[in-house]
Amino acid sequence: MDLDFLQSLMGGEEMAAAETAYQDIWVVGEVSGEGLTPATRALLGKARDMANALGVYVKGVLFSAPESAGSEMISYGADTVYLLEGAGLESFAVEPYAEALARQIESGRPEIVLFNATSLGGELAPRLAARFRAPLFTHCMDLGIDEAQRALLATVPRLGGEYYEILISPSLRPQFATVEPGVLPAPFADPYRFGSVERVTFDDLPAGRVEMLGPYAGGLPEPPLSRSRVIVCVGRGVQDTEGVELARRLAAKLGGQLAGTRGALDEGWISEEQLVGMAGRTVRPALYIACGVAGAIQHMLGIAKTECLIAINTDPKAEIFPYADLGVVADAKAVLEELNKKLDNTPA
Amino acid sequence: MRIVVAIKQILDPEGITVNRRRERIFINREERIINPADKCALEAALRLKDAHGAEVIALSLGKPAADDALREALAMGADSAVLISDKALAGMDAPTAAMVLARAIERLAPFDLVLAGQTAADTGGDQTAGRLAELLGLPQVLQALELSLDGGRLQVVRLWDGKPVRAAVSLPALVAVSPLAPPARYPHGARIMNAYRQMQVSVWTAQDLGLTPEELTPNIESRGQVFPPERELGTVVEGPPAQMAGEILSLLRMRRLI
Structure with a gap:
């Protein structure tokens, strides 16, 4: 009787091939201060869920990290943690880091390698993906598994997050992805989870060719308003230059920029470059705080693509309120003063 | 000094509206622009040229319409322009695009500096530069704001x-x-007139770069789009300033904006 069909159905040949196939999900983690970064923990939680769906292990990778960080990775879902060490890995340099990780990937053959979409992930992931001729999905908002094809489903933002697209690479392995920090839910830690922490030492890594010279103290040119993430906008309702100054301070504290309405421009509080609306700039910030802004249609057209709009105005019938995520009926100047005070008291 | 700047032509995102409720994407105004980050890269190259003298070569990979992007680069001050355009390259994925660009840059050798934009404003892609560095065997500095040349070394903020x-x-x-x-x-x-009347944009095909059809097969598929929920309009609250400031801060924390 010909059993080839049955055998192939049961994966006879594939079983042998599976020995050399890519499997497991790796998480390249980051450590800050007392332990793993929150994004790393969340990534481990996600990796654990996906590994359960695939029936594989989660393995963590850390560069020059203490053993305690390895144990923390296990408590958040890793089964094995590799602590990569060696000359060149003491502080970040892309060539030795990429080389060490590439060698580890070559010997461990993971099917999925996950990074945080931080500067570290942004430097390493494209280099490794290019080295392995592998797909890379950047700034993912969510991850999933196509169980039929045993492939990663990556939800990536398009047009700056206006909508998302789900991408898949059915055939290429390993698959790389960077995940936007802060989008995955924080997982629970299980301090009794079992796993092993292995130190891997490299002794012949290439030297980094880029010298990191520490923080830059000089002033930077302000990015154009249209690309600012946070904007504090003043209208006539802030009353005077004192109110404008409060708004400027708030903008600085939130890492954003000051802008204004036509009214503010007429009062001479802002420059023409800072005018938002039909006559001025069109902006698309993540956060827009409108202080004493009535919300004339000319102004609203310039801020239509704002993610989060907060409006402060004394007039409860102000036109801006129907568009706002949070409308505050109060004196803009007084609220600005309180906001500044509260932000001074709470460390960021 | 020879500087190669890789630029991509995209549809202006300002001309596109996404209707989250109807789950549709509308192109209101079909205007093609140079990807903003790539334009910043071009500017950085031209500043180095102004300060130290350099030959700036603009390189683009795209449809024949990308000719306009390269003419714009020439008008801004680039010395020459190369367009890689071929029907065989249509629908390629990010790994392939980086590979094709790397081939073209190798063909432009010798060069001292390769500049590219960090991110693409349309696809949100954030990998071409890093891939190019790896494929070309170059050291990489990403997310650059300011470049200056000091002796033979490039200082980057x-x-x-x-x-x-x-x-x-x-x-x-x-x-x-x-x-x-x-x-x-x-x-x-x-x-601008000069860029159209007197300057040339060289066009390279897949064959010129020795690319085989196997190398150009895309390996990434789309499984459709997802639309985030439509923005819900919030509440209007009223009260003393201190309490209102607290309301604002708690919203900011909830949205992870601080």
């Missing part, structure tokens, strides 16, 4: 997790310029 830091690298190197870098100059009117 770059962002590291949102904070500006300094880095230095010897040439040849690849630098990816952040879209937050200084915005690009406006080309002079006479130069």
Whole structure:
């Protein structure tokens, strides 16, 4: 009787091939201060869920990290943690880091390698993906598994997050992805989870060719308003230059920029470059705080693509309120003063 | 010094509206622009040219319409322009695009510096620069804001997790310029006309770069689009300023904006 069909159905040949196939999900983690970064923990939680769906292990990778960080990775879902060490890995340099990780990937053959979409992930992931001729999905908002094809489903933002697209690479392995920090839910830690922490030492890594010279103290040119993430906008309702100054301070504290309405421009509080609306700039910030802004249609057209709009105005019938995520009926100047005070008291 | 700048032509995102409720994407105004980050990279190259003298070569990969993007680069001050355009390259994925660009840059050798934009404003892609560095065997500095040449070394102010830091690298190197870098100059009117009348854009095909159909097979598929929920309008609250400030801060914390 010909059993080839049955055998192939049961994966006879594939079983042998599976020995050399890519499997497991790796998480390249980051450590800050007392332990793993929150994004790393969340990534481990996600990796654990996906590994359960695939029936594989989660393995963590850390560069020059203490053993305690390895144990923390296990408590958040890793089964094995590799602590990569060696000359060149003491502080970040892309060539030795990429080389060490590439060698580890070559010997461990993971099917999925996950990074945080931080500067570290942004430097390493494209280099490794290019080295392995592998797909890379950047700034993912969510991850999933196509169980039929045993492939990663990556939800990536398009047009700056206006909508998302789900991408898949059915055939290429390993698959790389960077995940936007802060989008995955924080997982629970299980301090009794079992796993092993292995130190891997490299002794012949290439030297980094880029010298990191520490923080830059000089002033930077302000990015154009249209690309600012946070904007504090003043209208006539802030009353005077004192109110404008409060708004400027708030903008600085939130890492954003000051802008204004036509009214503010007429009062001479802002420059023409800072005018938002039909006559001025069109902006698309993540956060827009409108202080004493009535919300004339000319102004609203310039801020239509704002993610989060907060409006402060004394007039409860102000036109801006129907568009706002949070409308505050109060004196803009007084609220600005309180906001500044509260932000001074709470460390960021 | 020879600088190669890779630029991509995209549909202006400002002309596109996404209706989240109807789950549709509308193109209101079909205007093609140079990807903002790539334009910043071009500006960085031209600033180096102004300060130290350099030959700036603009390189693009795209449809024949990308000719306009390259003419704009020529008008801004680039010395020559190369367009890689071929029907065989249609629908290629990010790994393939980086590979094709790397081939073209190798063909433009010798070069001292390769510049590219950090991110694409349309697809949100954030990998071409890093891939190019690896494929070309160059050191990389990403998220650059300011570049200056000091002796033979390039001094770069770059962002590291949102904070500006300094880095230095010897040439040849690849630098990816952040879209937050200084915005690009406006080309002079006479130069725009000149770019169309007198300057040439060389066109390279897949065959010129020795690319085989197997190399160009896309390996990434789309499984459709997802639309985030439509923005819900919030509440209007009223009260004493201190309490209102508290309301605002708690919303900011909830949305992870602080």
